[in-house]
Each structure stands twice: as C-alpha cells, then as structure tokens.
Amino acid sequence: MLVLGAERLRLDMNRLLALLFHQGVLDEQFLQLQQLQDEDSPNFVSEVVNIYFHESEKLLRNLRALLLDREFSDYKKMGLHLNQFMGSSSSIGAKRIRNVCVAFRAASEQNNRAGCLRALEVLEHEYCYLKNKLHELFQIEQQRMLAAGVRYPMHH
Amino acid sequence: MASAYKEAASVPEQFPVGLKVLVVDDDVLCLRILEQMLRKCMYSVTTCSQATVALNLLRERKGFFDIVLSDVHMPDMDGFKLLELVGLEMDLPVIMMSGDDRTSLVLKGIKHGACDYLIKPIRTEELKNIWQHIVRKRCTVSKEHELSGSLEDNDQQKQGNDESEYASCVNEGSDGMLRTLKKRKDSKDEEDTELENDDPSTSKKPRVVWSVELHQQFVTAVNQLGIDKAVPKRILELMNVPGLTRENVASHLQKFRLYLKRLSGVSQTHGGLPGSYCAPLEPNPKMGTLGRFDIQALAASGQVPPQTLAALHAELFNRPTGTVVFPAMDQSALLQASMPVSKGTTIDQNVAYGQPLMKCTSNVLKHFPQNFTSADSVHSGLGTWSAKSPVKISASDNLNGLGGQNGSGMMNVMHQQTQQIRRPHEQQQKQSTIPETSRTINVQPSCLVVPSPSSANFQAGNSLVSANQSRSLSGSSDIDYSLLLHQSHNPPLGTGRSQDTELKHASVIGGLSCDSYSSTSGHLQGQGMPKNTAFFGRATPIPSHLYVDETGTAIANGNQDKMYGEITGNRIKQEPSMNFSENARGGIPMLQRISPNDLMSVFHE
Numbered sequence: 001m002l003v004l005g006a007e008r009l010r011l012d013m014n015r016l017l018a019l020l021f022h023q024g025v026l027d028e029q030f031l032q033l034q035q036l037q038d039e040d041s042p043n044f045v046s047e048v049v050n051i052y053f054h055e056s057e058k059l060l061r062n063l064r065a066l067l068l069d070r071e072f073s074d075y076k077k078m079g080l081h082l083n084q085f086m087g088s089s090s091s092i093g094a095k096r097i098r099n100v101c102v103a104f105r106a107a108s109e110q111n112n113r114a115g116c117l118r119a120l121e122v123l124e125h126e127y128c129y130l131k132n133k134l135h136e137l138f139q140i141e142q143q144r145m146l147a148a149g150v151r152y153p154m155h156h
Numbered sequence: 157m158a159s160a161y162k163e164a165a166s167v168p169e170q171f172p173v174g175l176k177v178l179v180v181d182d183d184v185l186c187l188r189i190l191e192q193m194l195r196k197c198m199y200s201v202t203t204c205s206q207a208t209v210a211l212n213l214l215r216e217r218k219g220f221f222d223i224v225l226s227d228v229h230m231p232d233m234d235g236f237k238l239l240e241l242v243g244l245e246m247d248l249p250v251i252m253m254s255g256d257d258r259t260s261l262v263l264k265g266i267k268h269g270a271c272d273y274l275i276k277p278i279r280t281e282e283l284k285n286i287w288q289h290i291v292r293k294r295c296t297v298s299k300e301h302e303l304s305g306s307l308e309d310n311d312q313q314k315q316g317n318d319e320s321e322y323a324s325c326v327n328e329g330s331d332g333m334l335r336t337l338k339k340r341k342d343s344k345d346e347e348d349t350e351l352e353n354d355d356p357s358t359s360k361k362p363r364v365v366w367s368v369e370l371h372q373q374f375v376t377a378v379n380q381l382g383i384d385k386a387v388p389k390r391i392l393e394l395m396n397v398p399g400l401t402r403e404n405v406a407s408h409l410q411k412f413r414l415y416l417k418r419l420s421g422v423s424q425t426h427g428g429l430p431g432s433y434c435a436p437l438e439p440n441p442k443m444g445t446l447g448r449f450d451i452q453a454l455a456a457s458g459q460v461p462p463q464t465l466a467a468l469h470a471e472l473f474n475r476p477t478g479t480v481v482f483p484a485m486d487q488s489a490l491l492q493a494s495m496p497v498s499k500g501t502t503i504d505q506n507v508a509y510g511q512p513l514m515k516c517t518s519n520v521l522k523h524f525p526q527n528f529t530s531a532d533s534v535h536s537g538l539g540t541w542s543a544k545s546p547v548k549i550s551a552s553d554n555l556n557g558l559g560g561q562n563g564s565g566m567m568n569v570m571h572q573q574t575q576q577i578r579r580p581h582e583q584q585q586k587q588s589t590i591p592e593t594s595r596t597i598n599v600q601p602s603c604l605v606v607p608s609p610s611s612a613n614f615q616a617g618n619s620l621v622s623a624n625q626s627r628s629l630s631g632s633s634d635i636d637y638s639l640l641l642h643q644s645h646n647p648p649l650g651t652g653r654s655q656d657t658e659l660k661h662a663s664v665i666g667g668l669s670c671d672s673y674s675s676t677s678g679h680l681q682g683q684g685m686p687k688n689t690a691f692f693g694r695a696t697p698i699p700s701h702l703y704v705d706e707t708g709t710a711i712a713n714g715n716q717d718k719m720y721g722e723i724t725g726n727r728i729k730q731e732p733s734m735n736f737s738e739n740a741r742g743g744i745p746m747l748q749r750i751s752p753n754d755l756m757s758v759f760h761e
Contacts, residue, residue: 029277036192036280044192051185083229087255088185090277098255 006148013140020133025126029093046138052092056127059085063123067116075108078116082108085123097126172287173198176220180210180238181227181253186276190225193280207233211241215365218246222290225274228254228261236268237368243269244371244415249289253278269419364404373397374408383416 020026037044059081066078086101100123107115177199181187187203194201202221204210207230214221224242228235239250252265255276265273271289274282366374377394378386388406395405 029279032193032277032279033189036189036196038196040195041192048185048188051188055183055185080229080231083254083256084183087227087276088183090255091183091186091189093277 006144009140009144009147013137013144016137025096025130027093027095029090033092048092049134052088053131055088060124060127063120067120075111078108079105094130097130100126175199175287176222177201177225178210178221179203179225180207182230190278193283196280197284207238211238214242214246221248223286224248224250226250226252228252228256236264239268239270244411249293251286364400366408
C-alpha cells in the first residue's frame with residue numbers, strides 16, 4: 001500500500017518534470033543536478049535550488065532598483081547582474097529564465113530602458129512560475145520519500 | 157583527501173583522482189554546483205568566491221593546485237586579470253568559464269592564455285576531462301624549454317650588460333648556486349625565486365609582492381621601452397616606485413618574458429585565428445598608450461621632477477608604440493625558426509611523455525615541474541626537490557603501493573645525498589661501499605643480461621664521487637641507482653623512519669620483472685648506453701627511478717657540501733607538517749627527463 005503510494009507520487013513527479021521540460025522551463029541541466037545528488041549530499045538539488053532562489057531574488061531586486069532609478073544610466077552594472085543571472089539560471093537548467101536574460105541583456109546593451117523594463121517584468125513572472133513549480137516538485141518528492149520510507153531519493 | 161590518495165596509490169590507472177582544483181566564482185550557486193561536479197570526478201576541490209582571495213591562496217600555496225577554474229565576470233577582479241597574473245606567476249593551466257558565450261569574450265580568454273573556455277552551464281562530462289590540460293601544459297612546457305635555450309641566448313645578447321651579468325652568475329658554478337639555494341630557502345615560493353638568479357645580492361632584499369597595480373606599472377614601463385629593449389634599470393626608472401630594486405624588476409621581467417613566450421606559444425597553436433587575434437601583445441599597446449597618457453597627465457600636474465620627465469619624454473619619442481607588437485612576432489618567428497631543428501625529437505617526446513603519464517600514480521603525475529627550464533634547470537630542480545621531498549617522505553610512510561615506492565625512491569636518494577653531504581670527507585668510506593653496490597646490482601637480472609653495464613656501473617659509482625668536483629653531467633643513471641641500492645646498507649638520516657625506508661626499498665627491488673627486462677635488454681645493447689640499466693620492468697617505478705637517477709645526478713653535479721644545509725634545513729622545517737597535498741612536486745621532473753630510449757622499452761610491455 002505504502003509502496004504503491006510512493007510509486008504514484010514518483011509518477012506525479014515525473015509528470016510534472018515532463019511538463020516543465022515540455023514548456024521549456026527546465027532543460028537537461030536540471031537532470032545533471034539530480035545526478036549529482038548522492039549519499040554525501042542527499043539534499044543537493046533542493047540545496048542548490050534554494051541558493052538559486054536566494055541569489056535570484058537578490059538580483060531581481062537589484063535590477064528593479066537600477067531600472068527604477070530616475071537617473072539610471074548604469075547599463076554596465078545591469079549587464080553584470082544579468083550575466084550572473086544567466087550563469088546561475090543555466091547552471092540549474094532554468095532555460096526559460098536564461099532566455100529572458102539574454103533578451104534583457106540585449107535591451108540593456110542598446111540602452112533601451114523600456115525594453116529593459118518589459119524584460120524585467122517577464123523575468124519576474126518567469127521566476128515566480130519556476131519557483132512555484134519547483135516547490136511543488138520538492139513537495140511531491142518529500143511525500144514520496146515519506147511514503148517509500150527511504151531517506152534518499154533514487155533517481156536511476 | 158587521504159582516501160583519495162589511497163585510491164590513487166592502489167589504482168594508479170586512475171590518474172586524475174585527487175587532482176587539486178581551485179574554483180573561483182563570485183556566484184555561490186555555480187560554486188556549489190561545480191564543487192559537487194568536481195567531487196564526483198574524484199578531484200580535490202577548493203572553492204573561492206573572490207578572485208583576490210584566490211590569488212592570495214595561489215601565491216601562498218604555490219605548487220599546491222594543479223589547475224584553476226575561474227569565472228570571467230567577478231566584481232573584485234576581472235577573471236582575465238586573474239588569468240594573466242596566474243599565467244605570469246605560476247604557469248598553472250587556467251580554465252575560464254562564463255555564462256556569456258560571446259565569441260569576443262572567448263577569444264579574449266584564449267589570448268590571455270586560458271587553456272579552455274567553458275560556457276555555463278558546465279556539465280560533469282566537461283570537467284571529467286580537465287586533467288588533460290595539466291598533461292598538455294607539461295608537454296608544451298617541456299617542448300618550450302628545448303626551444304627556449306636559443307631564445308634566451310638571443311635575448312641575452314640583446315640585453316647587454318644586465319643580462320650578461322645574469323649569464324655570468326649562472327656560469328659561476330657552485331658558488332652562485334649556493335647563493336641561489338640559500339635564497340630559495342628563505343623564500344616561501346620557489347617558483348618566484350627560480351628566475352631570480354640574475355643577481356645573488358637579491359637574497360638580502362625583502363620580497364616584493366607584485367600587486368595588480370605594480371604589475372600594471374611594470375607592463376606600462378616595458379611597453380614604453382619595447383619588450384626587447386626593456387632592461388631592468390630603465391624599467392625601474394620608468395616605474396619610479398620607492399623601495400623597488402633593479403633585481404626585483406629583473407626577476408619580474410624574466411617572468412614576464414617567459415609569460416609572453418608562453419602566450420605566443422598559445423597563439424601559435426591557435427594558428428587558425430586571424431592574425432590580429434594571435435598577436436599576444438595585442439592588449440598591451442593599449443596599456444602603452446595609457447602609460448603615455450599617465451605620464452603626460454603627471455607632467456601636467458607637476459608631480460614628476462623635471463629630469464625624470466625629460467627622460468620619460470626621450471623614451472616616448474625615441475620609441476614608437478608600434479615596437480611593442482614586433483618583439484612578439486620576432487619571438488614567434490624565432491620559435492618557428494628553431495622548430496625544424498628539434499622537430500623530430502620534440503614530437504617523439506611528446507608522444508613518449510604522454511604514454512607513461514597514464515600509467516603513473518596521480519601522486520606522481522600531478523606534480524610535474526612548473527618551470528623546469530633550460531640553463532637553470534639544475535638549480536630550480538634542486539630547489540624544488542629538496543624543499544618538497546621531505547614532505548614526500550613523510551607521506552610515503554603512510555602510503556602503500558606504488559606511490560609509496562616512489563616516495564621511498566626519493567627518500568633513498570635523499571638519504572644518500574644527505575649522507576654524502578654529511579660525510580664529504582669520508583669519501584674513502586664511500587669508495588669502500590661501492591664494491592658492495594655492484595654486488596647488489598649483480599642480483600638484478602640487468603647485469604645478467606647485459607654484462608657490460610656492471611663495469612660501467614662500477615666506474616659510474618666512482619665517477620659519482622668525483623662528480624663532487626667535476627660537475628660533469630655525464631654521470632649515468634647507473635650511478636645513482638647503484639647508490640640507491642647500497643643505500644640500504646647505510647643508516648638513513650631520519651632514524652625514526654629507517655625501517656620503512658628499507659622495507660619499501662626492498663619492495664622496489666622486488667618489483668623488477670625479468671620478462672620486461674629482457675624486452676628492454678635489446679634496447680640496452682642496441683644503445684650500448686649504460687644509462688638504461690636502471691630500467692625496471694614495471695611501468696610505474698620506472699619513471700620514479702629514472703627521476704631519482706636524474707636528480708641524483710643533478711645533485712651530484714652540485715656542490716654537495718653546500719647542499720647539505722639546504723636539505724636538512726628543509727627537512728626540519730617541513731617534516732612536522734605531514735602535508736600530503738604538498739608532497740613532492742619534485743617527483744615529476746623525471747617525466748620530462750625520460751629519454752626516448754627508456755620510453756621505448758615502456759612500450760614493449
């Protein structure tokens with residue numbers, strides 16, 4: 001009974017992941033993270049994703065602050081923030097966020113403030129979507145682990 | 157770490173295991189992911205979120221890291237700046253990484269000497285392979301050094317007084333060497349001092365830390381003068397930094413030249429790129445103009461005394477900025493010119509070096525010499541070796557298997573040398589042990605198969621003793637090996653470890669394989685060179701003993717009385733640290749010194 005429940009939850013997880021892949025929200029880099037999880041760092045994926053959330057929120061705040069500044073002109077600094085955002089997003093496989101960052105950076109390189117603001121809004125939207133979905137994913141995983149009575153998720 | 161070493165020792169095929177990687181990235185997320193990935197690849201990872209901290213770490217622990225992975229965009233220091241400084245100061249392979257995949261950026265990385273440029277997201281598969289850059293770097297470095305001789309000569313001729321001073325010091329022989337060694341003992345990083353042979357008086361001066369700013373000033377000055385016309389004195393004048401001495405500048409200039417040479421090597425290998433990208437000094441003219449600008453600004457603000465200004469202006473007008481680019485082209489032309497001469501051997505050796513590398517324990521491999529160079533290779537080799545080998549000894553006690561044997565091989569020579577040094581006047585006693593030596597050797601199949609080497613051996617044994625005076629490089633490897641054998645008859649210096657030494661030593665001898673020996677014997681006879689007799693059946697011990705031999709020879713060439721202080725000094729200093737990770741960078745030079753003949757016999761297996 002328990003095992004059946006765990007199996008059902010595992011299927012749920014796979015379905016959610018498949019959806020996110022299909023939507024282009026995540027890419028195979030996320031699977032890389034899952035493969036990196038092992039006995040030595042059993043919560044690697046959630047640990048890394050939490051760092052990502054923390055860093056991303058900081059970056060989004062900074063970007064917004066930069067753009068809302070009336071005398072804003074520091075496109076270079078914005079470019080640096082975006083580079084970091086791109087780097088970290090691609091590192092966890094947040095494909096769609098990365099793509100928005102690329103567009104954002106293109107706008108900032110052209111000193112296109114309106115384009116930047118639009119891109120920022122899309123970015124924030126994408127970020128919220130990813131965050132919700134990943135939270136959902138981790139919740140299912142937690143339930144699955146409880147149901148299966150195993151400490152470490154097996155991804156193979 | 158310890159477990160990684162055990163693994164490395166027991167499974168020598170797994171070379172990259174335990175490789176020391178420094179990761180620098182301001183992004184904590186990437187840092188964490190990379191750490192985990194590298195850990196999965198069995199590398200030993202150190203992470204650092206600030207470039208300046210990383211640079212300090214690299215400076216403090218020279219020779220500790222094998223490779224550096226660095227992000228491009230970092231707030232405190234540009235990744236390219238870090239790359240340049242690392243390339244300048246320690247010649248480590250540096251891999252750049254960035255989420256930014258623009259071609260211009262990748263090209264900038266290559267121009268600055270990055271051995272690879274990874275675009276984020278980085279995959280574990282890409283990291284698994286990074287050890288190749290370490291091996292490749294060693295290969296090119298050894299190739300470079302073959303070529304560097306002629307280049308150096310050329311440079312020195314151009315340099316006039318300053319450089320001939322340096323040359324004469326090198327030729328001065330044992331006295332000069334002693335001073336360099338003493339100097340090395342004082343300094344923390346042997347790499348830095350390796351090139352400081354230019355003037356023995358440097359030893360009294362405090363070490364100069366070449367900060368980013370100071371280096372920038374230096375580069376500006378060099379560019380103003382033109383790299384081939386830049387002599388330390390002029391640079392010093394141009395830099396006008398209080399407390400900086402001509403010697404400091406001379407040493408840095410030499411490193412800078414080597415760095416440029418390396419860069420031009422890089423651009424040569426990337427021959428497919430357009431010419432403008434290849435010019436290794438391309439960014440420097442900019443700095444040159446900057447420097448010019450600064451001087452004019454200074455002049456305007458009246459901060460520079462009129463005489464200096466006059467001198468500076470003379471410099472500026474006599475030397476067009478364009479000259480900055482040409483020296484590099486000269487160098488590459490020279491490189492190419494000297495290519496055909498040594499081409500055959502170079503290629504052979506590259507192939508040859510590559511082969512045994514794979515068979516060695518990571519323990520040995522990861523410590524290829526950083527700068528095992530031309531004229532002062534003996535000096536630098538000695539410095540490195542004597543500084544590090546005591547640590548290696550401590551480590552080998554805790555290791556079993558091949559790694560341990562290597563260590564004990566080192567140990568034996570070490571003791572051997574120490575003993576020789578200890579009793580420089582007891583050569584008679586040494587002579588009396590030589591018959592013993594040859595007896596031991598006769599137990600080996602080598603002497604049964606090839607009778608002649610045993611006599612060569614005997615002579616060699618004598619010649620080693622005389623090598624104290626003669627400084628002859630002709631001492632064959634037999635000498636040292638034989639001494640290595642009779643080593644077990646003499647109590648080693650460190651009595652606490654004496655038993656280990658003997659045991660491990662025995663196991664080395666036991667490791668001889670008759671089968672492979674017979675396959676090598678053809679070579680031996682074909683070559684008719686006694687040098688090859690110290691050759692063993694197993695792949696892994698071979699390099700170690702060859703190395704040991706080489707080192708032994710090298711040391712025998714030095715002034716041993718004077719070496720003593722050096723070795724024991726370091727022993728005492730370093731033994732308690734028992735630092736595995738730092739053990740014996742000295743263990744590596746052998747790989748470059750293995751002669752093609754020896755390697756051929758490796759292939760026979």
